[in-house]
Amino acid sequence: MTSPLPGSIHRASLVAEVIAIGSEMLFSNRVDTHSVYIAGRLDGYGVPLIARSIVGDDSRVIKQALGLALTRSDFIFLTGGLGPTEDDVTRHAVSELLSLELKYHSEIVEQIKDRFRRLGRTMNEINKRQGFILETATALENTEGTAPGQYLKYEGRHIFLLPGPPQEMQPMIQRHLIPLLDQLGLRPASRKYFRIAELPESHVETLVAPIYRQYPEIHATILAAPGDIELFFRAEDDSSRLSELADRITQVLGDSVYATEEITLEVVLAHLLKERRSTLAVAESCTGGMLGEWITRIPGSSEFFLGGVIAYSNTLKSQLLEVPPKLLHRYGAVSAPIAEAMAEGMRKRVGSDYGVSITGVAGPSGGSEAKPVGTVFVGYSDGEKKQSVRFHFLGDREVIRIQSTRAALNMLRKEVLQSKRQARGRKSKA
């Protein structure tokens, strides 16, 4: 799925690791988002993560993980286990292993009390446990919750104890890790980032590998998700070579690149639509609402998104989108004419500037020889232009639906961009 590209070289001297604490993470299939976030921040400074451990609320196992980390890592992040209950053993585990006392800070407990008061509640007695800080550590204020973080330097290692909830942990990283990295003289590595829709990973690799192989001093990484690829290049020294490489990559990838920063396709599209004060409505069949759901993840999407129809049954396609039943009968629901009629019907129905549609066979059943599972049509209408594109996606139901949604977002992005260029073109001619 993902790989450091062949020929890339890693030369960072400082390394980091994350120890995520919480029994639930041993069972559940939830992502340990902490590590991903921390890895991303550190990577910008050329500090790689060498290991992630996930351990239960078990003092002995936490100490073993920290003990191993101390032998090899310059930055050690323990996340979770700072809550007020008896399960929350991180503070004590670190205290025992490093033979550092925990000191009670009444002023921290006062802050926690204040927080409860502001929420109209009373602090529980057990929250007092969160006032204990390791004797050589600095308490890190938690602006989003009760558990303070802790930072200490121990035998040359930088150790962070951070609360588990991402919304509490991430601001602490921003406020305390980044300044520390700066202070340690680490400079943000020069990076170039590309986010690519539409092309399969193997195709991207075929395009970019012959180029980046000519830059052996630059570290390249590719991450692939269905219909979405991230490409990173990192140089530790001279950045003129990096710029040169980035320019060449930009040329070969063209408008498949939808962003050069870490934002999603729907966010890029949202910017474009807001900029133009344009509105959008969607008509979905096999994705069942996924396109609308992704768009409305963005706070403020109501500025440009009017809504849509989940036209799962043919009846709804006719009733709500005015797709002529004759057309459905003649071409079938999964076809170019229906995709276009859905996009056009939606747009007209609600008076949006753009209409986008998805109709396809997400499987596992419903495929035919002519239209096997994975056949998806994405339709587009802007009042002047109507079009559709046929895709054949591989993967299970979920993966096909994700790729369909990305394809629809990307088609719209390209069209909006195009019409923007035209608008500009017209203006400059005037």
Add this chain to the structure above:
Amino acid sequence: MTSPLPGSIHRASLVAEVIAIGSEMLFSNRVDTHSVYIAGRLDGYGVPLIARSIVGDDSRVIKQALGLALTRSDFIFLTGGLGPTEDDVTRHAVSELLSLELKYHSEIVEQIKDRFRRLGRTMNEINKRQGFILETATALENTEGTAPGQYLKYEGRHIFLLPGPPQEMQPMIQRHLIPLLDQLGLRPASRKYFRIAELPESHVETLVAPIYRQYPEIHATILAAPGDIELFFRAEDDSSRLSELADRITQVLGDSVYATEEITLEVVLAHLLKERRSTLAVAESCTGGMLGEWITRIPGSSEFFLGGVIAYSNTLKSQLLEVPPKLLHRYGAVSAPIAEAMAEGMRKRVGSDYGVSITGVAGPSGGSEAKPVGTVFVGYSDGEKKQSVRFHFLGDREVIRIQSTRAALNMLRKEVLQSKRQARGRKSKA
């Protein structure tokens, strides 16, 4: 988020851990599905996972992780790093740490060659690397790929080397781990499982803790996600006590329990609707399509799901759902009358048996004193009955939307169940 319930006792004597190998997993936000799968299999036999490590393709770090695992775990699973390239260092790392030679097995390479031949391809020379097996290990055939697995017993520890791709790894676990557990005399543990919607974790705990505390020999675990709770009880010996506990838990939780097996709320609802041959349509505002998306994740959902309207703007609520503009003006879009009008309008519009709606303030902006962020109304209509429930969810935009979607699914589940009971009641009277 999740915790073994207080007072529960863990008495398993054998423990396991997983070491997942692959640099890509240090960067990407993909779940390490191996661990989840292995943990699930072992849990059924009462063998808990005590740690998961994720390490790069780095021999030194792999050896450190394995070294630590050997000090504490009875079952050790190394997944990944068995491929044919130079990045794949698992075999060598284990060989070095345990001072075991790697022996070349030409018959394994012949099998790999055969596999390539069947696919109409020629084996690469580098695949010969996959023919090396640790001298005391048994090769585990890979029916789905090229890399054989390996199993060895080392100083009383059971060590598995398994290929990374889940479709290759999982059959090996089935074929080799389960028989080993049986052979070691471990019996599948007795388990009772509850899946609960609607109630907050703290409320569930308050209800169930006084009961399960009377069964100290039974191991209890609670996993909480927004609007969804899983409760496990595991007994290692006598299961009559477990049945007794389960009965009592069923009584206190009532119809908040939506499943006693590992299935999702939308799957339970789908069963109910299919059983009754009833149809459903949805009208969503703040969830923007999430409800439809969840329902249509289920293959074959077209049997009961007609579709829906994403009525993100007020205009759409009136245009497509026939919500009277006057009503919108009087009560505001986030209100009980509008939720009911949306559900009713949707149902009538498309002629479904049930209509369900969601309208709310997902935030971060848009809240007011009367209707703060997190205020959500779920509406319901079945032609005879119309109703709505007001919720106040806590969390960020995403969490509020997830809870809203679960609340809508659950309200519908309860209503369908209710009308089913009535239908049965009517029948028995007739």
